[in-house]
Amino acid sequence: MSQGSSHRVVMIVEDGSNPFELGVATELFGLRRPELDVPWYDFALCADGPVTMHAGLFTMSGVAGLDAVDHADTVIVPNRPDPETAPSASVLAAIKAAAARGARLVSFCTGSFSLAAAGVLDGRRATTHWRWAEAFRARFPAVRLEPDVLFVDDGDVLTAAGSAAALDLGLHLIRRDHGAEVANSVARRLVFAVHRDGGQRQFIERPVPDIPDTSLAPVLAWAQRHLDRPLTVHDLAAHAATSPATLHRRFRAELGTTPLAWLTAERVTLACRLIEQGELRLDAIARATGLGTPATLRTHLRRRTGLTPTTYRTRFPGPSTGGSGSSLTPS
Structure with a gap:
């Protein structure tokens, strides 16, 4: 638009x-x-x-x-x-x-x-x-x-x-x-969740866990606070005090996706926000989001948005247009 x-x-x-x-x-x-x-x-x-x-x-x-x-x-x-x-x-x-x-x-x-x-x-x-x-x-x-x-x-x-x-x-x-x-x-x-992608399943047989403390909300919030780390499915499972296989089943049941797919989507969403806030350094964005390298950032950003980082920045220009970019502290 x-x-x-x-x-x-x-x-x-x-x-x-x-x-x-x-x-x-x-x-x-x-x-x-x-x-x-x-x-x-x-x-x-x-x-x-x-x-x-x-x-x-x-x-x-x-x-x-x-x-x-x-x-x-x-x-x-x-x-x-x-x-x-x-x-x-x-x-x-x-x-x-x-x-x-x-x-x-x-x-x-x-x-x-x-x-x-x-x-x-x-x-x-x-x-x-x-x-x-x-x-x-x-x-x-x-x-x-x-x-x-x-x-x-x-x-x-x-x-x-x-x-x-x-x-x-x-x-x-x-x-x-x-x-x-x-x-x-x-x-x-x-007050609506932003992590549901279009590819998630429509019909979830158990939309509400039987026991309140089995919710994935705590581990999701923890992972979102630590996206700059090289988190793995094993890390998420350890924080949730469960096995990777059980974590996969819980993600499928509650979110209709896999832990890795959710984690990647959250990293790309954070990358988009940082670009929009004016950060110009792809290597800094890649580190801050846990995507690792500019090449990986480009691959996942294009896959999710259809745009390269340069095109995304042009379409959604941030407050910074030059220099070393803004600080990596998304609001």
Whole structure:
């Protein structure tokens, strides 16, 4: 997103849309963020007629018409109360027109059915709620469905698996637009974890440990404070007073990922924050994040963000533009 300009986000709501997903989009893109020194989003809701929220909880008024989509940079489609029922012809036309002019398209939960019905997911990677994955695959065989992940970023089309995953995808969009430091700031204000990547599993059979003290939270917090160290899975297991094999199982059960993948993601996130804060020395960043060498830093940063350190610095310039760089003390 270009600095100094307003990025317009428009969410299409329909009769029976999920109010939680409406709240997610409003919280992330509609609320003002005066504490952040970046141009924020211009957010609007639109609909093709009167809207009654899910389960008849309330009726919305004062919502813009579908023509608001014509001027959107990002279009969000929330869940479909009945995925088997196609959206209205006017909604499908609005989605197709937005795709044709290059707008970014986003779906939450079964909103992927709307994008697929408009034909914009054909040949592309996407996800949907696990409960509807088989129905989606049968109805839209041309879509490359990834049914076990939280969200899929396929460039200008992004899909989230469920209502809670909409938060993960929304923060991912903010990170893409404004960088890791801003996304982390928004997550902190939401009191929301920032370690869930899109590739994590949707459905976790034991989301809450049987015994409170089996939570991974203490070891995660400890590792985040010591990312500059050459931590290994054995180190994490030792701090958690368990075996590496047990630690792997607990990471899979609680986070849907492996200890090494989580640790690498945390290191890269810290590297992004340091670059954004103005640190220019790749060797210093590599040491401070535990990535070791500039070459390893480049490899993992490109793998996670698609950008080289130089390109990332250009896209998300920090306060320091010269000299030896800022001190390595991320806030």
